[in-house]
Amino acid sequence: MPDRQDLIMPPSSATNIGCSLSAVKQSEQKFFELIESLPMVAVQGYNKKRQVVYWNEASRRLYGHTREEAQGQLLEDLIIPDYMRAGVIKAHRNWLYKNISIPAEEIEMKHKDGRLIPVYSSHVMIKQDTGDCEMFCIDISLQEQKKAREELYKMANYDDLTQLPNRRLMEVELSARLIEADRMKRAVAVVFIDLDNFKLINDTLGHHYGDKLLRAVAEALKTEIRSYDLLSRFGGDEFVLLLFDFDGAEQIHELLRRLIYKLDQGFVLDGECYQVTASFGVSLYPDDGGTVAELMGNADAAMYQAKEGGKNSVCFYTSEINDRLVHYQEVTALLRRAIAVDSLQLYFQPQIDLKCGGVGSCEALLRCFDENSQAVSPTVFIPVAEKSGLINRIGNWVIEAACKQLKAWQGTALEKIRVDINLSGRQLTNQHLADHILQTLQNHGLTPAQLGLELTENEVFGGDEGQIRQLERLKRAGVHISIDDFGTGHSSLVYLRKLPVCSIKIDRSFLHHAMKNDGDMAIMQAMITVGHRLGLGVVVEGVETPEQDNLVRELGCNQAQGFLYARPMPADQMPTFLAGFGSDN
Numbered sequence: 352m353p354d355r356q357d358l359i360m361p362p363s364s365a366t367n368i369g370c371s372l373s374a375v376k377q378s379e380q381k382f383f384e385l386i387e388s389l390p391m392v393a394v395q396g397y398n399k400k401r402q403v404v405y406w407n408e409a410s411r412r413l414y415g416h417t418r419e420e421a422q423g424q425l426l427e428d429l430i431i432p433d434y435m436r437a438g439v440i441k442a443h444r445n446w447l448y449k450n451i452s453i454p455a456e457e458i459e460m461k462h463k464d465g466r467l468i469p470v471y472s473s474h475v476m477i478k479q480d481t482g483d484c485e486m487f488c489i490d491i492s493l494q495e496q497k498k499a500r501e502e503l504y505k506m507a508n509y510d511d512l513t514q515l516p517n518r519r520l521m522e523v524e525l526s527a528r529l530i531e532a533d534r535m536k537r538a539v540a541v542v543f544i545d546l547d548n549f550k551l552i553n554d555t556l557g558h559h560y561g562d563k564l565l566r567a568v569a570e571a572l573k574t575e576i577r578s579y580d581l582l583s584r585f586g587g588d589e590f591v592l593l594l595f596d597f598d599g600a601e602q603i604h605e606l607l608r609r610l611i612y613k614l615d616q617g618f619v620l621d622g623e624c625y626q627v628t629a630s631f632g633v634s635l636y637p638d639d640g641g642t643v644a645e646l647m648g649n650a651d652a653a654m655y656q657a658k659e660g661g662k663n664s665v666c667f668y669t670s671e672i673n674d675r676l677v678h679y680q681e682v683t684a685l686l687r688r689a690i691a692v693d694s695l696q697l698y699f700q701p702q703i704d705l706k707c708g709g710v711g712s713c714e715a716l717l718r719c720f721d722e723n724s725q726a727v728s729p730t731v732f733i734p735v736a737e738k739s740g741l742i743n744r745i746g747n748w749v750i751e752a753a754c755k756q757l758k759a760w761q762g763t764a765l766e767k768i769r770v771d772i773n774l775s776g777r778q779l780t781n782q783h784l785a786d787h788i789l790q791t792l793q794n795h796g797l798t799p800a801q802l803g804l805e806l807t808e809n810e811v812f813g814g815d816e817g818q819i820r821q822l823e824r825l826k827r828a829g830v831h832i833s834i835d836d837f838g839t840g841h842s843s844l845v846y847l848r849k850l851p852v853c854s855i856k857i858d859r860s861f862l863h864h865a866m867k868n869d870g871d872m873a874i875m876q877a878m879i880t881v882g883h884r885l886g887l888g889v890v891v892e893g894v895e896t897p898e899q900d901n902l903v904r905e906l907g908c909n910q911a912q913g914f915l916y917a918r919p920m921p922a923d924q925m926p927t928f929l930a931g932f933g934s935d936n
Contacts, residue, residue: 395421397488402424404485406422410490414430432467446486474486513584518584521585521593528595529636529642533637539593540592543650543651544572544591544592545629549561560621564618567618569590572613580594591650600667614627614628630664631657631666633666633667656672682731685719686719686745687741690744694719694720695718695752696718698920699770700912705911713770713771714771714912716729742777743781747787749773757770763926764929765925769802769803771831774804780818785821799829803832804832807836826852833854836892837857848885854889855889857878857891857908862902879907891910892912
């Protein structure tokens with residue numbers, strides 16, 4: 352500690368070193384020794400005129416002024432920001448003349464270079480009764496705490512990858528803007544943005560490239576929006592754009608057209624150009640909702656409508672979208688209840704062997720019933736199951752239920768009948784599907800030949816190598832694999848030759864038209880011929896009349912399925928049907 356004479360002290364504090372110190376002066380000396388020994392605590396002393404009379408080393412480190420530079424300077428000229436000058440002078444006078452002390456608080460003081468330093472500042476007045484009082488300010492730097500708080504705030508409110516506001520901050524900002532919009536009678540637009548087919552890029556190239564692409568997309572979108580609009584990353588490949596102070600829907604359309612064009616230019620990553628598109632869903636306040644949750648939900652629904660409409664487009668929320676959303680939610684809830692209480696049911700429709708007249712297999716068709724025991728059409732609940740992600744749970748239930756039924760039929764007249772179940776494309780993406788099917792068969796003491804799988808053309812032809820390998824493994828094990836609704840998708844006869852397929856099922860629409868049109872008759876006959884030449888069995892669906900039955904027999908189909916022979920029926924009706932069918936044939 353510097354010698355007491357080296358400190359900046361008011362004349363009233365000067366002492367004769369040779370004289371014995373009084374108790375008060377000893378106390379003062381200890382006080383100064385204490386505050387000088389605190390390296391992290393900045394202490395400054397000021398006289399009645401607010402001139403510096405004491406300035407410790409910690410004050411120099413905190414504020415940049417040396418003890419010599421600070422001596423005699425006014426408090427308000429030295430470290431007080433301009434906007435605080437009047438308040439500080441008033442507070443000091445109130446303490447001197449009205450005995451109103453200055454409360455301790457977090458404030459920002461001015462550094463020598465002009466920047467603001469956050470400190471926790473408290474004050475002590477000594478010798479107040481002598482008429483020569485002095486005020487000491489004790490400041491503790493909060494720079495590290497402020498930096499830590501800023502980092503925590505950033506972590507909590509900004510996306511680490513894109514540096515955009517995250518979902519939390521976006522929702523807080525939207526909530527505040529809705530209050531302002533209500534007061535000012537202005538509109539607010541919520542735009543939900545979802546990149547199209549981003550998962551394919553991410554899975555093909557890896558997450559490293561996926562992250563790079565997300566950063567590039569964020570930068571591209573930011574260049575087209577106004578400074579007072581807010582772009583945030585909602586999560587994954589989804590962004591949310593909040594638009595304020597705009598003149599009608601056309602201005603929104605114009606902005607989103609620019610965004611679509613911007614994305615359409617592609618992105619160069621490590622020398623390679625990658626294309627990406629996005630679907631945009633828009634909801635407007637107050638027309639489409641009055642809360643954050645309503646506006647977000649409706650913009651999300653509109654975005655999904657844009658995807659269903661072909662992607663790379665803009666869709667504004669409408670009441671019709673709401674009706675579809677309500678319907679989707681109702682069917683989703685119905686499916687969840689059905690799974691929870693095990694109220695799903697399999698119906699079975701026999702497939703007739705046209706050569707021997709017997710029943711060699713049957714298709715298992717899933718049925719779902721509402722709370723009033725009314726059947727819900729598969730055309731209604733299957734798309735919802737696909738979209739909601741419930742299809743995997745439902746698919747696993749179907750595999751298990753089919754195997755249970757096959758087990759129950761063992762030892763009966765039905766034990767030689769194969770059960771064919773429908774498999775969705777999403778189930779096929781499960782890399783453990785083959786293991787699961789074969790293990791389930793084994794658990795029930797069944798052979799793979801007792802089970803068949805039906806997939807549509809698009810699901811089979813669109814599969815990647817891993818999915819094809821799973822089908823190959825299942826076929827090698829003995830599982831019968833069919834292409835359902837053949838001819839309605841994007842058929843590739845060359846590709847068909849390479850696929851692990853046992854049979855094709857010609858869609859009912861071809862049979863219906865073949866009865867009326869020679870051109871459709873020729874197409875159907877060609878499909879049957881190609882199927883046979885490739886060594887595949889051919890099944891025709893939708894046989895409803897004796898004339899259609901005669902036609903499919905003449906064309907050489909192996910099997911037929913339709914209402915002429917049997918409608919789908921519960922398992923307990925199959926023995927009666929089989930007995931009656933056998934006696935009729």
